[in-house]
Amino acid sequence: MSASSSPEINGSAVPHLDVDPFDMKFFADPYPTHELLREAGPVVYLDKWNVYGVARYAEVHAVLNDPATFCSSRGVGLSDFKKEKPWRPPSLILEADPPAHTRTRAVLSKVLSPTVMKQVRDRFAAAAEERVDALLEQRSFDAITDLAEAYPLSIFPDALGLKPEGREHLIPYASLVFNAFGPPNELRQEAIARSAPHQAYVTEQCQRENLAPGGFGACIHAHVDEGAITATEAPLLVRSLLSAGLDTTVNGIGAAVYCLARFPDQWQRLRNDLSLARNAFEEAVRFESPVQTFFRTTTREVELSGATIGEGEKVLMFLAAANRDPRRWDKPDSYDITRRASGHVGFGSGIHMCVGQFVARLEGEVMLTALARRIAKIEISGEPKRRFNNTLRGLDSLPVTITPA
């Protein structure tokens, strides 16, 4: 890995790096490269994929909060929708700019609002208790399969109103979506090659008649009747929840459990004060950043922290690196459940900031509360295995043994 300054890039000295942030070696341990990216300069250029990169908190935050210059409608992955046909019809929210985004966003904001969370809270909390009952029977289990996956799978598809059949497509579909934001590497190409059955399932489930009344999916369709969205838009907005609502929380809960198992002092603090559960989850989202990166595309030539970026350039935002930028965070590499974590960019920032954040926080909070109330100790009892994805960071397996409280 080397960093060299090149004055040719639009006249400003943007350091060129030859790192590949979508490479297996990088995924295995991204932190040294994150540091290299942050320290090389406020804006860098990655020769491997011909994109600009920002890894410091200030620049990531600035790009996220200037959607007119750094747009999403040309794709939030490497592929530029102006030059390449998207692999699936673009998202009407994630891959849209105002004013189109404003309208669809308003609908999902209402469907997933803090008020709606109050209504599902008891159900989500009861399911968390049931999961912990089962884990206490098992004592030794895989904290990814049996906890981080099993819990969201036990509530989210039902909350959406999905049929029981075919749910095995959900995680593979989400993993495909998040791999597809990456460059045309093996992860992306293979995922797309195997995508047809998952896409067929998802397209079908997004139709109004396949969504149970009262669920998030049906609520989205109900907005058609009020004229907020059209009948052809509604299924695509349901698709956003199927894409982004499950695997993200699997990795979020997995991250929190992995943190609490690795840092027993924090586990004890949580056990002593269960009101810290929500922040313990939030801090895990900062610390592990389950969603590692997203791209934007410039709509005009722009100057960013002294670097001039031309029109139509892809800019890769390293959310995970920003969440550990020592310029913004005190002791960024320590997991501290009492830290004032709000302001992290693990859920993004600005107009696209995660519209499902309250679902994620609710799941995290009630799960960590149930675990901490009834379990004295969580010990890692085998080698954790990493799961590789172009955008998501998380484990494939985390063998643990628990001691009841």
Place this chain on the structure above:
Amino acid sequence: MPAITFIHPDGKSDRVETGDGESAMQAATRHGLDGILAECGGNAMCATCHVYVDESWLARLPDMSDDEDALLDGTATERLPNSRLSCQINITPALDGLVLRLPARQV
């Protein structure tokens, strides 16, 4: 710079200096004040920056948007006529001395 006062549920108060163009929420979190959570970072999504505005100041605040109005229905403690979201109150020199009361909880 204008300064504003936050009164905690136990009656203790904190006076904080605001920065240029800051919202009341940003001033509070920058000073590490307990009682304002601001989970959504000021994006008018979370209602965890809820405050009760001192009655004498209420009329001097900017009008609330429909979004803020809708969100206030989801606050953790009861919504009162003087409820506002502190991330939506930008502090101008005219608001120097503003008094905001903190609710008992934000989630």
